[in-house]
Amino acid sequence: DVKVTQSSRYLVKRTGEKVFLECVQDMDHENMFWYRQDPGLGLRLIYFSYDVKMKEKGDIPEGYSVSREKKERFSLILESASTNQTSMYLCASSSALAGSQETQYFGPGTRLLVL
Amino acid sequence: GEDVEQSLFLSVREGDSSVINCTYTDSSSTYLYWYKQEPGAGLQLLTYIFSNMDMKQDQRLTVLLNKKDKHLSLRIADTQTGDSAIYFCAEKAGGYQKVTFGTGTKLQVIP
Numbered sequence: 001d002v003k004v005t006q007s008s009r010y011l012v013k014r015t016g017e018k019v020f021l022e023c024v025q026d027m028d029h030e031n032m033f034w035y036r037q038d039p040g041l042g043l044r045l046i047y048f049s050y051d052v053k054m055k056e057k058g059d060i061p062e063g064y065s066v067s068r069e070k071k072e073r074f075s076l077i078l079e080s081a082s083t084n085q086t087s088m089y090l091c092a093s094s095s096a097l098a099g100s101q102e103t104q105y106f107g108p109g110t111r112l113l114v115l
Numbered sequence: 116g117e118d119v120e121q122s123l124f125l126s127v128r129e130g131d132s133s134v135i136n137c138t139y140t141d142s143s144s145t146y147l148y149w150y151k152q153e154p155g156a157g158l159q160l161l162t163y164i165f166s167n168m169d170m171k172q173d174q175r176l177t178v179l180l181n182k183k184d185k186h187l188s189l190r191i192a193d194t195q196t197g198d199s200a201i202y203f204c205a206e207k208a209g210g211y212q213k214v215t216f217g218t219g220t221k222l223q224v225i226p
Contacts, residue, residue: 004157035216040123042203042218043158058213090157101146101165102207104214106157 004107019078023091030096032074036087081114119217126223133191137204150203199224
């Protein structure tokens with residue numbers, strides 16, 4: 001079974017703090033993704049990566065950065081947290097191999113509250 | 116850009132069929148997916164359909180794809196209380212890693 005783990009289930013931070021969200025997958029997947037989920041807005045893509053050290057902006061990258069130094073790990077960084085970044089953050093990974101249907105496998109999510 | 120739309124809420128009685136609908140705009144979609152999210156959890160793939168198919172059945176689940184109208188539906192037969200969750204429609208355009216998700220439909224099953 002594919003396993004995607006996220007470093008925290010719940011996180012409370014103060015405005016202006018630097019926040020690191022970590023995601024690890026154990027299936028040697030090439031692609032990794034960070035989304036945020038907000039009621040009524042569904043999932044919105046923040047950043048994704050298709051290889052080590054490679055990154056692409058998603059639909060809402062402002063206020064976020066990412067790091068992918070190893071294939072299995074994809075980190076989301078909030079340089080200076082703001083209250084409008086209070087959300088549920090979901091990490092996902094997928095294989096780029098032919099026949100994989102590029103199904104995305106999700107972690108359990110990190111619920112971040114910025115005070 | 117790509118857009119995927121779903122109604123936000125559906126309520127059905129236990130034992131009835133549920134039909135969750137989705138419309139999308141990208142005509143170059145290769146795969147379309149249905150994901151399920153239970154409370155407090157991440158998304159889990161339920162089923163997918165390749166864009167050259169018009170129907171796929173998997174036990175209680177039936178996916179119908181109308182490419183001309185860009186309409187996707189998920190039918191759950193004999194809906195159970197354990198089917199209560201948020202269901203996300205998603206589509207993947209050809210040649211890109213990115214998948215676009217809908218807003219999710221919250222299915223409430225009434226005993």
